[in-house]
Amino acid sequence: MISSKQWIPWVKQAQAGDQAAFTELVRHFQAEGYRAAWLWAGNGAEDVLQEAFLTCWQKLPQLRQARAFRSWFYQILRRTALAQLDKERREIPQDEMDPFLSPPAEPPSGRDSDRLQAALALLPVAQRDACTLYYYAGFSIKEIAAMTQVPQATVKSRLFHARKKLRALLLSDNPPD
Incomplete structure (x- = not known):
């Protein structure tokens, strides 16, 4: 970089x-x-x-x-x-929409990436945004708060709940595909 x-x-x-x-x-x-x-x-x-x-x-x-x-x-x-x-x-x-099926055409790499994409797709938009900006783009909580126009505590809460949901989804017996 x-x-x-x-x-x-x-x-x-x-x-x-x-x-x-x-x-x-x-x-x-x-x-x-x-x-x-x-x-x-x-x-x-x-x-x-x-x-x-x-x-x-x-x-x-x-x-x-x-x-x-x-x-x-x-x-x-x-x-x-x-x-x-x-x-x-x-x-x-x-009637044709299935919110749980949206596999990427060309995933970045591997099955784990597919599972993560599917799990992220199940998160509420605000939590998915927080995860994407924090973990993939590398923005700080303060920067994300400014970008999304919410308090820093809200960003922290979104990240906490997103991690909790992702952990449950990825460790479950029926992982998202």
């Missing part, structure tokens, strides 16, 4: 209209952004990631502090993924 000292200049250059600098930002954040998008959106991760980067490029001049790019990008990625999921829910007829 490249330190923020390396990508902050890319943000400043991209804000000035430098497309090559923005391409470097995309290359840097693409893999970790895909992992987070996959946890939120499953099969639609690539589309979500692409749309989030497009939104970032369009709104980049509005970003006040270059060092805030990473959390700003994750806010956009999260909103894009949730909007995509909401759109998909409205498009699927209710």
Whole structure:
């Protein structure tokens, strides 16, 4: 992972209209952004990631502090993924919808990853968001609280309850598949 000292200049250059600098930002954040998008959106991760980067490029001049790019990008990625999921829910007829079956087309790797994705899909959205931002994206509780506009205690509670549910789901006799 490249330190923020390396990508902050890319943000400043991209804000000035430098497309090559923005391409470097995309290359840097693409893999970790895909992992987070996959946890939120499953099969639609690539589309979500692409749309989030497009939104970032369009709104980049509005970003006040270059060092805030990473959390700003994750806010956009999260909103894009949730909007995509909401759109998909409205498009699927209710009688054909099965909320427990949503295997990813190309999981990152292995059966454990599949089980974790299935278990995460069973969590409430707020708990899934907290887990994704904390464990996969590496944000602090304080940063997650600011991004999701809830108190830090709420983020801690969401993580606690999510871990408890995930542990129960993953250790049960009928693990999620």
